[in-house]
Amino acid sequence: MTAPVLTLDGLSVRFRMRGGRHVAAVSDATFDLAAGECLALVGESGCGKSVLASALLGLLPGNAQTAGRAVVDGIELLGADEKTLARAVRGRRIGLVPQSPAAHLTPVRTVRAQLEESLRELTGTPRRELRRAAEAAAERASFPAGHLDRFPHELSGGLAQRAATALALIGDAPLLLADEPTTGLDRPLVDRTVDELRRHADDGRALLMITHDLAAAARIADRVAVMYAGRIVELAAAPDFFGEPGPRHPYARGLLAALPERDFTPVPGLPPELGDLPRGCAFAARCARADDRCEERPRFTAGIACHHPVGLSTRLEGHRA
Numbered sequence: 218m219t220a221p222v223l224t225l226d227g228l229s230v231r232f233r234m235r236g237g238r239h240v241a242a243v244s245d246a247t248f249d250l251a252a253g254e255c256l257a258l259v260g261e262s263g264c265g266k267s268v269l270a271s272a273l274l275g276l277l278p279g280n281a282q283t284a285g286r287a288v289v290d291g292i293e294l295l296g297a298d299e300k301t302l303a304r305a306v307r308g309r310r311i312g313l314v315p316q317s318p319a320a321h322l323t324p325v326r327t328v329r330a331q332l333e334e335s336l337r338e339l340t341g342t343p344r345r346e347l348r349r350a351a352e353a354a355a356e357r358a359s360f361p362a363g364h365l366d367r368f369p370h371e372l373s374g375g376l377a378q379r380a381a382t383a384l385a386l387i388g389d390a391p392l393l394l395a396d397e398p399t400t401g402l403d404r405p406l407v408d409r410t411v412d413e414l415r416r417h418a419d420d421g422r423a424l425l426m427i428t429h430d431l432a433a434a435a436r437i438a439d440r441v442a443v444m445y446a447g448r449i450v451e452l453a454a455a456p457d458f459f460g461e462p463g464p465r466h467p468y469a470r471g472l473l474a475a476l477p478e479r480d481f482t483p484v485p486g487l488p489p490e491l492g493d494l495p496r497g498c499a500f501a502a503r504c505a506r507a508d509d510r511c512e513e514r515p516r517f518t519a520g521i522a523c524h525h526p527v528g529l530s531t532r533l534e535g536h537r538a
C-alpha cells in the first residue's frame with residue numbers, strides 16, 4: 218500500500234483569549250487521505266473547518282496553539298518553520314483552491330501575468346517558455362485561453378474559480394485543499410466546479426474539500442467527515458452516508474434531513490460556544506436520543522463518536538412508522 222498523501226493524527230487547534238480563556242476550534246482530528254481520493258469535510262458554520270485548513274497551510278494567527286500531527290507528503294506541518302511552509306508546502310505540496318477566488322486573485326494583474334509569475338516561482342519555467350506554459354496551465358483547469366489577458370474583475374464567478382484552480386494546480390501539489398470552493402455559485406456552476414475538482418483527484422491528487430454544501434459533497438466525495446463543535450463526529454464512505462444505511466450520528470442525520478430536497482427540518486437549537494464546551498458530548502443538548510451516558514464525551518470508534526448511534530433496528534422502526 219502506498220503512504221497516504223495527508224495524515225492527521227489528533228490535530229487540535231485552540232486559541233488563547235484574554236483572561237486566560239481558550240477557544241477549542243479543532244479537537245483531535247484524525248484521518249488519512251490517499252492519492253486519487255476525495256474527502257469532504259462538512260459541518261455548520263463556525264465548527265472549525267477553516268481553522269483546520271489554516272493549520273495545514275501554516276496560516277494560523279499568533280494566538281493559536283496546536284497539538285497532534287499533520288503530515289503531508291512526508292512533511293510534518295505543525296511546527297514547520299515559515300521557510301519550509303513557503304518553499305515546500307504552500308503551492309508545492311498543498312494547492313489551495315480558495316473560498317473566494319475573486320479576493321484571492323490579484324485585482325490589478327491579468328490572469329496570464331499571475332499564472333506566469335506562479336510558474337516562474339514554483340516550477341522555474343524559463344522566460345521564453347512562460348507564455349506557452351501559462352496557456353497549458355489554464356487549459357488544465359478548463360480556463361479559456363481567449364480570456365487570459367483579462368483582469369479578475371472582468372471574469373464571471375465560474376471563470377474566476379477556474380483561474381484560481383489553475384493557479385492551485387501549477388506546483389503539481391499532491392494535495393488539493395478546496396475551502397468552500399462553491400460559495401456564491403449557482404447550482405449548475407457548483408456542479409461544474411466540483412466535477413472539475415473531482416477530475417483533478419482522478420488524475421492522482423488527494424482532494425480535501427471543505428464545504429457546507431452537502432449536495433456538492435454527495436456529488437464527488439469518496440468519504441465524508443462530519444465536524445461538530447470542532448470535533449469529527451462521523452467519518453463514513455459517501456455512498457453509505459448519502460444513500461443507505463445513511464448517517465449514524467444523530468447530528469449528521471439531522472444535517473442531511475435539513476436539506477430542502479429531504480425533510481427540510483432544521484436541527485433544533487444552536488451549537489455550543491467553542492470557548493465554553495460541555496465536558497461530555499457537545500451535541501447532547503440538541504439531541505433527541507441523549508441520555509446519562511452523554512455526560513461523558515464519546516470516544517471516536519469505528520467511524521463515529523456517539524454513545525447511541527442510529528443503528529439498523531432504529532432505521533427499520535423509522536421505515537415502519
Ligand SMILES: Nc1ncnc2c1ncn2[C@@H]1O[C@H](COP(=O)(O)OP(=O)(O)OP(=O)(O)O)[C@@H](O)[C@H]1O
Binds near residue numbers: 260269
Ligand atoms: N484568531 C481567532 N481567535 C479566536 N477564535 C477564533 C480565531 N479564528 C477562528 N476562531 C474561532 O474558531 C471557530 C471555528 O471557525 P472556522 O472559521 O474554522 O469555522 P468554519 O467551520 O470554517 O465556519 P465557516 O463555514 O463560517 O467558515 C469559530 O468559533 C471562530 O470564532
